[in-house]
Amino acid sequence: MAFLEGNAIKVGVRSLITGLLMKCVETVNFSVLVNGKAGRNIRPTRGIRAKVKEWRRIYGVLQLYESASGQALNKEKTSIMFSNNTSSDDRRRVNQEAGVVMCDSYERYLGLPAFVGRSKYNAFQSIKERIWLKIQNWKTSFLSKAGKEIMIKAVLQAVPTYTIGVFLLPKRLCTEIEGLLSRFW
Incomplete structure (x- = not known):
């Protein structure tokens, strides 16, 4: 969150507005509706940590979605990308558990660049x-x-x-x- 707050201050956003903006970002939580019923609250952190425990939770949500919608996750078309900070052991364990393709980067998605970068x-x-x-x-x-x-x-x-x-x-x-x-x- 320091990145967002720092940049807001840097471009001259008033401190009152920056404070309100940060409250909106820091107090967000989600819940998944399945058949109209809200599940547990999910409070986002800095991305999803690539541990097997977290993968199992994500997969549990996907299974709920599959049973509710009748659509299934196609593991042959699914791939996983890890941040550079993820250790190779954690990558290997999650990939083994997930049973999907591991990729280094997504160059394009739906015809658009997945990551734009500086230029x-x-x-x-x-x-x-x-x-x-x-x-x-x-x-x-x-x-x-x-x-x-x-x-x-x-x-x-x-x-x-x-x-x-x-x-x-x-x-x-x-x-x-x-x-x-x-x-x-």
């Missing part, structure tokens, strides 16, 4: 490249102004739509994409 520009550079490839494929066609307008509005501007709904793209990247579209026009 958003580099993380989303692929959007600009996809637009450029579509333009290159269509440049050989002789399109009228109306055809180009339809191409821009229906195809090219649709490429970043899903990503923009999830992430705020860097201005530099937006400007470069805008430049590609205007040069195509």
